[in-house]
Amino acid sequence: MTERAAAVPLADRGYLTERGFRAWATTLDHKRIGVMYLFTTLFFFLVGGLFAIVIRLKLMTPGPGFISDHTYNVFFTIHGALMIFIFVIPAIPSSLGNFFIPLLIGARDVAFPRLNLFSYWLFVAGICVVFGSLLNPMDTGWTFYAPYSTRTAAAVTVLAFGLFMTGMSTILTGLNFVVTIHKLRAPGMTWYRMPLFIWAMYATSIINVLATPVIGITFLLLAAERLFGIGFFDPAKGGDPLLFQHFFWFYSHPVVYVMILPAMGIISEVIPVFARKPIFGYKAIAYSALAIAFISFLVWGHHMFVSGMSTVAGVIFSFLTFFVAVPTGIKIFNWIATLYKGSIHLDSPMLYALTFIFHFIIGGLTGMFLGALGTDVHVHDTYFLVGHFHYTIMGGTIMGLFAGLHYWFPKMTGRLLDELRAKLAWLFIIVGFNVTFFPMFILGYLGMPRRYAEYPPRFQTLHIVSTVGSWVLTIGIAIMFLNFLRCMRKGQPAPANPWRALTLEWQTASPPATDNFETIPTVTTWPYGYGKKGDAGE
Amino acid sequence: MSSRPPEPSLAPAGAPEKARLGIWTFLATEVLLFGGLFTAYTVFRIAHPAQFHSDYLQLNRLFGALNTVVLICSSLSVAIGIAAIRQGKERALQRCLIITLLLAAAFLGIKYLEWSDHFAHGIYPRTSIFFALYYTMTGLHALHVMAGMGALTTMLVLARRGKFSAEYSTPVEITGIYWHFVDLVWIYLFPLLYLIG
Ligand code: HEM
Ligand SMILES: [Cu+2]
Numbered sequence: 001m002t003e004r005a006a007a008v009p010l011a012d013r014g015y016l017t018e019r020g021f022r023a024w025a026t027t028l029d030h031k032r033i034g035v036m037y038l039f040t041t042l043f044f045f046l047v048g049g050l051f052a053i054v055i056r057l058k059l060m061t062p063g064p065g066f067i068s069d070h071t072y073n074v075f076f077t078i079h080g081a082l083m084i085f086i087f088v089i090p091a092i093p094s095s096l097g098n099f100f101i102p103l104l105i106g107a108r109d110v111a112f113p114r115l116n117l118f119s120y121w122l123f124v125a126g127i128c129v130v131f132g133s134l135l136n137p138m139d140t141g142w143t144f145y146a147p148y149s150t151r152t153a154a155a156v157t158v159l160a161f162g163l164f165m166t167g168m169s170t171i172l173t174g175l176n177f178v179v180t181i182h183k184l185r186a187p188g189m190t191w192y193r194m195p196l197f198i199w200a201m202y203a204t205s206i207i208n209v210l211a212t213p214v215i216g217i218t219f220l221l222l223a224a225e226r227l228f229g230i231g232f233f234d235p236a237k238g239g240d241p242l243l244f245q246h247f248f249w250f251y252s253h254p255v256v257y258v259m260i261l262p263a264m265g266i267i268s269e270v271i272p273v274f275a276r277k278p279i280f281g282y283k284a285i286a287y288s289a290l291a292i293a294f295i296s297f298l299v300w301g302h303h304m305f306v307s308g309m310s311t312v313a314g315v316i317f318s319f320l321t322f323f324v325a326v327p328t329g330i331k332i333f334n335w336i337a338t339l340y341k342g343s344i345h346l347d348s349p350m351l352y353a354l355t356f357i358f359h360f361i362i363g364g365l366t367g368m369f370l371g372a373l374g375t376d377v378h379v380h381d382t383y384f385l386v387g388h389f390h391y392t393i394m395g396g397t398i399m400g401l402f403a404g405l406h407y408w409f410p411k412m413t414g415r416l417l418d419e420l421r422a423k424l425a426w427l428f429i430i431v432g433f434n435v436t437f438f439p440m441f442i443l444g445y446l447g448m449p450r451r452y453a454e455y456p457p458r459f460q461t462l463h464i465v466s467t468v469g470s471w472v473l474t475i476g477i478a479i480m481f482l483n484f485l486r487c488m489r490k491g492q493p494a495p496a497n498p499w500r501a502l503t504l505e506w507q508t509a510s511p512p513a514t515d516n517f518e519t520i521p522t523v524t525t526w527p528y529g530y531g532k533k534g535d536a537g538e
Numbered sequence: 539m540s541s542r543p544p545e546p547s548l549a550p551a552g553a554p555e556k557a558r559l560g561i562w563t564f565l566a567t568e569v570l571l572f573g574g575l576f577t578a579y580t581v582f583r584i585a586h587p588a589q590f591h592s593d594y595l596q597l598n599r600l601f602g603a604l605n606t607v608v609l610i611c612s613s614l615s616v617a618i619g620i621a622a623i624r625q626g627k628e629r630a631l632q633r634c635l636i637i638t639l640l641l642a643a644a645f646l647g648i649k650y651l652e653w654s655d656h657f658a659h660g661i662y663p664r665t666s667i668f669f670a671l672y673y674t675m676t677g678l679h680a681l682h683v684m685a686g687m688g689a690l691t692t693m694l695v696l697a698r699r700g701k702f703s704a705e706y707s708t709p710v711e712i713t714g715i716y717w718h719f720v721d722l723v724w725i726y727l728f729p730l731l732y733l734i735g
Contacts, residue, residue: 111560112560176560178563179556179560210566210567213567213568213573214573216571217575218574221578228670228673229664230664230667230674232578232667238666240582243578243581
């Protein structure tokens with residue numbers, strides 16, 4: 001790899017011109033707020049990942065290890081809670097969404113810039129409270145199941161308040177996006193001319209606004225229970241632990257779509273650009289996002305098949321779960337149809353987008369095993385499940401996030417990434433990921449339960465394979481992040497539209513000026529007219 | 539860069555509509571927040587009908603009814619205030635805001651008397667599921683009343699500074715919508731807790 005000479009300074013640093021802590025901390029610019037979210041959430045991705053590495057190290061040996069069983073419980077709780085609440089849920093919406101929604105719809109900012117800044121600081125304050133709970137760390141798993149969570153000595157109440165605050169921040173961001181998308185679209189941008197990322201973010205925001213308050217009230221009830229000795233969820237006091245699970249999953253199932261829909265939105269942007277073809281089935285993809293958002297509110301019971309719910313309810317939930325797979329399948333079908341006979345350019349964003357599809361098919365199909373009442377009884381709470389959700393979240397959402405980061409890096413920083421290093425990182429990541437997580441399906445099928453620090457020795461070989469995979473994965477992620485950090489300062493200056501894409505964010509400078517556009521564009525067509533005459537790529 | 543002519547898409551005429559959509563979206567969130575409590579109420583009521591009945595008899599319907607009247611009056615006075623400012627009557631708006639605030643304070647005062655009465659009789663949140671729900675639901679509602687009072691006070695300060703006129707009254711209208719919502723929640727709480735045995 002040839003080292004480039006000293007960094008070329010950018011002609012115009014656009015929205016990045018102003019420097020200093022104050023200029024960032026008090027900014028009302030959606031792009032800066034998006035960047036702050038991005039750094040915050042990615043930082044916690046790395047922290048959460050560190051815990052995962054330790055968990056995997058412990059699992060190399062079946063017997064007692066270098067951390068106690070209690071520490072193990074604490075570690076997987078922190079790992080899960082950080083990854084879910086502080087990383088994935090806000091990662092794409094609050095960072096890339098904040099940055100790109102106004103740019104993609106041709107607006108100068110979000111609808112309520114002050115509220116936007118407030119949500120960011122509320123998010124940070126929430127994280128601080130969450131970290132306050134580490135004085136007496138949680139050991140309940142990220143699901144806080146009652147009645148254990150009502151009785152354990154750990155700082156559940158503090159954690160609940162912290163997550164209440166981050167949840168509130170998510171709600172306000174969602175509200176901001178809903179209003180922005182409704183009211184601030186550029187002249188001529190009808191609903192059917194909106195980029196699909198916007199449809200995805202719209203569906204996501206709706207879920208955030210309608211589902212998050214339910215976990216909010218659940219946390220309040222849990223806190224009240226612990227503070228005042230009430231018995232909402234503790235059966236010993238006349239409470240109902242199943243009610244907790246209903247509440248929890250009424251939120252947490254829709255929220256798995258908060259995690260995946262934004263990534264699907266990114267994929268819908270990346271695929272047509274790098275296949276140089278109009279997206280296939282635009283309306284189907286757009287409406288399937290809304291359909292997913294709607295159906296996702298009806299399937300929460302599939303997490304409770306073995307919790308003592310009635311069989312009839314189980315059958316209904318199982319049926320509805322298969323239903324939610326339909327719009328998901330529609331999307332995958334449409335992406336593949338877009339690829340068909342396209343002129344495919346395998347740049348790094350495209351590699352991640354294709355990886356998303358590959359992993360998500362595996363993650364989605366194994367989800368069908370778990371959604372089917374009969375098989376779930378066998379694989380419930382085993383590593384099969386751990387494999388399933390890592391394939392969807394890590395293999396899906398995170399790959400979508402990486403696709404977005406590589407795709408939009410030139411726009412956000414005004415510099416190009418080093419493609420060779422990006423591809424090298426990708427190679428490590430895809431190999432490492434699959435070596436880490438594929439064995440988990442087999443482990444789970446053979447009966448290895450989740451959340452156990454110790455296990456029968458016959459499972460050891462597969463556990464070792466998985467742990468070695470996690471090292472490869474770590475190397476890949478390290479290369480990727482170092483590449484980001486290096487190219488942020490030293491990358492080649494990027495042109496306004498390096499990928500020759502048609503969406504509005506590429507029609508303005510890289511990096512964009514503080515108010516985004518010289519003049520607000522007037523939109524006359526949808527943004528996916530690739531492969532027509534005059535497209536330089538053909 | 540700042541001497542650009544204003545563009546149609548960002549013209550301030552859109553602002554009230556934007557704000558309105560914002561507050562209604564926020565209220566959707568609030569509905570789901572209280573919805574969780576109403577769900578819990580339903581579940582426990584079905585599970586323990588006898589206990590709900592005997593506990594309900596211990597509530598003082600007079601307090602509850604009085605508070606209902608107080609809140610409805612306060613909603614009325616906010617509405618009158620908004621109608622007034624739309625016609626440019628600033629003094630009338632200020633007077634209405636003060637009346638609303640006083641009524642809100644009266645609501646909390648009555649609530650305070652009611653709760654201390656319960657405490658005097660040894661009725662606490664942990665006494666039974668019914669009372670746990672009673673305290674949580676009315677407590678969360680009282681927090682919303684306080685938040686509403688904060689917003690109303692801000693509006694009063696702004697009104698005194700002459701910020702509002704027939705042309706511009708968006709924040710007052712938004713606060714009004716929120717206050718009606720707080721009122722509406724109570725209108726559901728009152729029968730659920732005080733009226734149906
Ligand atoms: C960096 C690579 C990762 C590795 C090696 C890893 C490894 C693991 C392992 C081994 C467990 C099972 C612990 C047990 O059940 O005993 C686990 C649990 C979990 N992981 Fe990961 N993980 C990774 C990334 C992620 C990401 C990116 C997310 C989400 C965004 C995530 C979310 C979770 C959740 C929610 C749990 C369940 C925790 C619980 O049971 O309460 N993980 N992880
Ligand atoms: Cu689910």
